[in-house]
Amino acid sequence: MPSTEQCEIRAMWQGGPFRRWSPSKTTQTTIGYARGGFVGSYVCSGCWKPSDGVYHAKEDQKWLCGPCRKRVRTRSRAEGGSL
Ligand SMILES: [Zn+2]
Numbered sequence: 001m002p003s004t005e006q007c008e009i010r011a012m013w014q015g016g017p018f019r020r021w022s023p024s025k026t027t028q029t030t031i032g033y034a035r036g037g038f039v040g041s042y043v044c045s046g047c048w049k050p051s052d053g054v055y056h057a058k059e060d061q062k063w064l065c066g067p068c069r070k071r072v073r074t075r076s077r078a079e080g081g082s083l
Contacts, residue, residue, distance in 0.1 A: 009043050017054050017063035018043040044068050 007022040007029050020040035022029040029040040041050035046068030054063040057072050064072060 007040065009048070012039075015061065017056075018045055020050065046072070 006024065007020045007026055009018050010021040011018055019042050020029050021033065021037050022040075023037045025032075025038045026040075029038040031039050033039045041052070042054045042063070043049065044051045044054055044065035045062045046064045049065065051065035054065055055069050056062075057064045057069055059072060062072075
């Protein structure tokens with residue numbers, strides 16, 4: 001498994017999406033973050049994989065990538081969810 005250097009996974013704010021974060025710039029975290037450190041890809045809180053974009057799934061209060069979001073929606077439909 002390739003090294004992820006020093007980066008960790010952080011919520012951008014309380015209840016917010018997760019992103020890779022590190023105190024100093026790495027190949028995984030190249031974007032300077034206003035509140036300090038450097039950030040990289042968003043991370044899905046369903047599968048914990050980096051994703052270009054995550055969506056807020058109201059059902060679960062999670063930030064999910066496309067495939068996970070689809071799975072949640074399919075699941076809630078199968079269970080006769082709120083809709
Ligand atoms: Zn996912």
